[in-house]
Amino acid sequence: xxxxxxxxxxxxxxxxxxxxxxxxxxxxxxxxxxxVHQAITQTRPAMGYTTVLKLMQIMAEKNLxxxxxxxxAHVYEAQLAREETQQQLIGHxxxxxxxxxxxxxxxxxxxxxxxxxxxxxTIREMLDEFERGDK
Amino acid sequence: xxxxxxxxxxxxxxxxxxxxxxxxxxxxxxxxxxxVHQAITQTRPAMGYTTVLKLMQIMAEKNLxxxxxxxxAHVYEAQLAREETQQQLIGHxxxxxxxxxxxxxxxxxxxxxxxxxxxxxTIREMLDEFERGDK
DNA sequence: CTCGAAGTACGAAAGTTTTCGTTGACATTA
DNA sequence: TAATGTCAACGAAAACTTTCGTACTTCGAG
Numbered sequence: 001x002x003x004x005x006x007x008x009x010x011x012x013x014x015x016x017x018x019x020x021x022x023x024x025x026x027x028x029x030x031x032x033x034x035x036v037h038q039a040i041t042q043t044r045p046a047m048g049y050t051t052v053l054k055l056m057q058i059m060a061e062k063n064l065x066x067x068x069x070x071x072x073a074h075v076y077e078a079q080l081a082r083e084e085t086q087q088q089l090i091g092h093x094x095x096x097x098x099x100x101x102x103x104x105x106x107x108x109x110x111x112x113x114x115x116x117x118x119x120x121x122t123i124r125e126m127l128d129e130f131e132r133g134d135k
Numbered sequence: 136x137x138x139x140x141x142x143x144x145x146x147x148x149x150x151x152x153x154x155x156x157x158x159x160x161x162x163x164x165x166x167x168x169x170x171v172h173q174a175i176t177q178t179r180p181a182m183g184y185t186t187v188l189k190l191m192q193i194m195a196e197k198n199l200x201x202x203x204x205x206x207x208a209h210v211y212e213a214q215l216a217r218e219e220t221q222q223q224l225i226g227h228x229x230x231x232x233x234x235x236x237x238x239x240x241x242x243x244x245x246x247x248x249x250x251x252x253x254x255x256x257t258i259r260e261m262l263d264e265f266e267r268g269d270k
Numbered sequence: 271c272t273c274g275a276a277g278t279a280c281g282a283a284a285g286t287t288t289t290c291g292t293t294g295a296c297a298t299t300a
Numbered sequence: 301t302a303a304t305g306t307c308a309a310c311g312a313a314a315a316c317t318t319t320c321g322t323a324c325t326t327c328g329a330g
Contacts, residue, residue: 113237
């Protein structure tokens with residue numbers, strides 16, 4: 001018995017290869033397979049066209065992307081906004097490796113990348129926003 | 136041709152199941168397979184003993200854990216400190232889904248978990264440390 | 271010494287992810 | 301309209317991950 005039968009359903013966490021495709025869709029907006037393939041080929045050991053096609057078909061099944069089939073060259077679009085997926089991924093990482101502590105994760109993130117003064121300032125401003133009601 | 140032949144070599148990113156085992160090792164320190172199995176059984180749909188054993192054997196091959204075979208019940212220990220692995224995982228996530236921007240990741244992390252006032256304070260203190268020389 | 275318990279090693283199955291080749295449909299143009 | 305190029309659909313192979321059953325070894329009672 002498989003996971004999802006047909007329609008509705010929450011989108012699962014994207015795999016690494018899927019994320020690579022999503023990155024292109026988030027950047028370019030709705031795109032055809034060819035568009036995505038070309039974009040990926042730019043920054044990559046190159047992945048075959050049919051590989052990208054297959055992945056995108058699977059992603060459509062998983063509801064990671066929406067597909068417009070009205071044109072011969074189908075047009076794909078990310079189902080979730082980049083931020084929503086980021087939340088999903090962070091949430092998972094938080095559980096798996098940080099005992100659910102966002103603070104610990106933030107600390108490691110800051111020391112992982114040598115963070116610049118400007119960035120630190122940006123983050124402080126963000127903290128202020130979080131402080132007052134916000135959300 | 137396979138990945139790693141025999142010795143040396145950087146440890147690869149642990150998979151989800153492997154991370155579950157590492158969490159136990161980080162918490163308890165050096166442990167036998169039985170120890171780990173019991174700990175995991177506590178908080179889990181329960182995973183068979185040999186499953187845990189096999190995973191730990193594989194992890195030893197991958198250098199994710201070190202193994203002391205001097206006793207009949209081998210004793211395993213995490214190869215990397217929790218923080219090092221966290222760095223590894225965050226680094227990967229940063230590349231895959233945050234275009235390398237630690238700031239964006241931090242922002243999402245903060246909104247992912249409803250962060251408490253105390254935590255925000257802790258983070259501010261951390262930022263201060265980062266600001267002055269620090270590391 | 272024999273039996274059973276506790277361990278490790280192996281191997282293999284099942285699930286998932288990644289990668290493509292091939293096929294057939296459709297469109298463009300010579 | 302026949303040849304050429306563009307696309308989607310399939311199917312299947314290869315690599316990884318996860319899960320266990322089974323067999324072999326060792327050790328401590330009886």
